[in-house]
Amino acid sequence: MDVVKGREVLRRILREINGRGYGNYKALKGQYSLGRFVLTVDHVQPDPFAPGSSMRVSVGLRDSGIPPHCYSSRIRRIALCDFLARRFHRGAVCHSRQRGTGRSGQIAIPRPGQEVLQRSSVVIKGEYIEVRFTMGLPARGRSIDAYQAEEMFLKDLPEIVEGSLFYENLSAHHLSAHIAVTEDAEHLRGVLDSHGLVAFVADGAVLPRASGVEDTPLKGDRVVPFQSPPSMRVRLTLPNRGEITGMGIPRGVTLIIGGGYHGKSTLLRAIERGIYNHIPGDGREFVVTRKDAVKIRAEDGRRIEKVDISPFITNIPFGEDTSSFSTDNASGSTSQAANIMEALEIGTGLLLIDEDTSATNFMIRDQRMQRLLPKRFEPITPFIDRVRALYRDLGVSTILVLGGSGEYFDVADRVVCMIQYRPEDMTREAKDISRACGGDRPLVETSFGGFRMRVPLRESLDPSRGKKTVKVAGKGLNRIVFGRYEIDLSCVEQIVDPCQCNAIAHAMVLSISFMDGRTPLRGVIERTMQRIEQEGLDILSLTPTGGFAEFRGLELASAINRLRSFRVKQTDG
Numbered sequence: 001m002d003v004v005k006g007r008e009v010l011r012r013i014l015r016e017i018n019g020r021g022y023g024n025y026k027a028l029k030g031q032y033s034l035g036r037f038v039l040t041v042d043h044v045q046p047d048p049f050a051p052g053s054s055m056r057v058s059v060g061l062r063d064s065g066i067p068p069h070c071y072s073s074r075i076r077r078i079a080l081c082d083f084l085a086r087r088f089h090r091g092a093v094c095h096s097r098q099r100g101t102g103r104s105g106q107i108a109i110p111r112p113g114q115e116v117l118q119r120s121s122v123v124i125k126g127e128y129i130e131v132r133f134t135m136g137l138p139a140r141g142r143s144i145d146a147y148q149a150e151e152m153f154l155k156d157l158p159e160i161v162e163g164s165l166f167y168e169n170l171s172a173h174h175l176s177a178h179i180a181v182t183e184d185a186e187h188l189r190g191v192l193d194s195h196g197l198v199a200f201v202a203d204g205a206v207l208p209r210a211s212g213v214e215d216t217p218l219k220g221d222r223v224v225p226f227q228s229p230p231s232m233r234v235r236l237t238l239p240n241r242g243e244i245t246g247m248g249i250p251r252g253v254t255l256i257i258g259g260g261y262h263g264k265s266t267l268l269r270a271i272e273r274g275i276y277n278h279i280p281g282d283g284r285e286f287v288v289t290r291k292d293a294v295k296i297r298a299e300d301g302r303r304i305e306k307v308d309i310s311p312f313i314t315n316i317p318f319g320e321d322t323s324s325f326s327t328d329n330a331s332g333s334t335s336q337a338a339n340i341m342e343a344l345e346i347g348t349g350l351l352l353i354d355e356d357t358s359a360t361n362f363m364i365r366d367q368r369m370q371r372l373l374p375k376r377f378e379p380i381t382p383f384i385d386r387v388r389a390l391y392r393d394l395g396v397s398t399i400l401v402l403g404g405s406g407e408y409f410d411v412a413d414r415v416v417c418m419i420q421y422r423p424e425d426m427t428r429e430a431k432d433i434s435r436a437c438g439g440d441r442p443l444v445e446t447s448f449g450g451f452r453m454r455v456p457l458r459e460s461l462d463p464s465r466g467k468k469t470v471k472v473a474g475k476g477l478n479r480i481v482f483g484r485y486e487i488d489l490s491c492v493e494q495i496v497d498p499c500q501c502n503a504i505a506h507a508m509v510l511s512i513s514f515m516d517g518r519t520p521l522r523g524v525i526e527r528t529m530q531r532i533e534q535e536g537l538d539i540l541s542l543t544p545t546g547g548f549a550e551f552r553g554l555e556l557a558s559a560i561n562r563l564r565s566f567r568v569k570q571t572d573g
């Protein structure tokens, strides 16, 4: 494996195995020097219908001609690799075609979306850029078609590599914009807190998306670019772009109101995604949110394992203890309460809630209902009676989209009204109304209180299936196969890339090693994330793979919490 062979050796091997059984492709395993890059064949697929063979190419950073300032900091390296992944992907798509049975002829790396993410498909390792990709080795029926293979290895692959990894063939302008925008967005997120902000939405940002299933920006003359209300406009300075203005959302409780179809959910969704950096041209490049923001929603049917939901729900029928609440089939309100408590358990400074995906009885209980149903028959303390304590006692801010209940005026620090996609600051008007109706809502001034932490029991996570000790994978954007279980992540809305989902599946396995029967879930997550931070995403697999992308500990916890076999013991928090 260590001997680097030349182009002629590769050609000779291919010619020798031509026409023979597919298994003979295994002879290709090894390293080849192909001019300006080195190819490593790590794993050969067993048949033409199996997932493509795993390979890597590496190019010396110096040889690539990419100027050192493009990789002189962590965030620049992330942006550079993300850019190269996009170019390599484009080249691979152009050169892929059906060249026989099954996957014959395909060259692939995962398609990057609108976010600039750290990905395992393109990494800088020491003095080299390394790209991990797969290739469907060509076959006629089940016999090796070496002539097609020769063309793929010796013509197509070099063209892709030349076109995507060498500076002379890249657009210097696009590369430097990619890096500058990413660096600016990262900087912006970093200074939010020191300006007392939890989120920032730049003037001129384009928030709406092309469609419900397409994450690219909406185009055309009906797009209304974002404009901050003057009273909320802040001016900040970015390292590359210089001065920028936009709406600063301060800590505390912010309400987004307005009529139906006026852009409330679109604004909140952009804020949710503001935990990520976006590619130039996305429209949300400078919409940034504090890193630990969590979208909270109702998710009936999910499993809940011994979560302390007592701050929101007490006295449920049959006297069940809600400080240690478990169910295989949560209701709208209990799932929303659990989603909040689980986010607090891992650590968050900002909750994002949309009426469209909330349980009404969790959000509000109005005067008349309070009068008809005294507290002792209503197990729920609605969010409206907790949202201030969350901020006052735990420092957790909330941004809430709510068109239907003015009672929230009483508890909001700021009220933004969307009118035809334009935000207006209506705080004063809302407060006037709130005062005029004065004292209507008996304010619950109890403190949020502590809540119980949970210690995961490692036996409850079993990644094995059949003869395999570890059988886990992400399936698309919101499903994980973990041993004999399937985890549904379709309500974990801040997972944006299938490679994140796949990485989370493997990180779950890593996290088991930190479950010692004493460490709370939060500690387990922290240690797992620290390990990945130190060693890189490669720690998640035995052989190098291009199938991972960075993710947060919050989403890792979300996946563990939704594993139906997951069990914990509680401790006092």
Ligand code: ADP
Pocket: 207, 208, 209, 218, 222, 223, 224, 225, 226, 258, 259, 260, 261, 262, 263, 264, 265, 266, 267, 418, 421
């Ligand atoms: P709401 O939550 O207030 O009911 P949505 O955010 O769902 O409204 O937006 C309604 C529609 O308007 C969506 O189709 C969305 O894509 C579109 N939209 C949102 N913001 C804008 C904008 N700034 N410019 C143009 N269209 C927009």
Ligand code: MG
Pocket: 264, 265, 266, 356
């Ligand atoms: Mg909406």
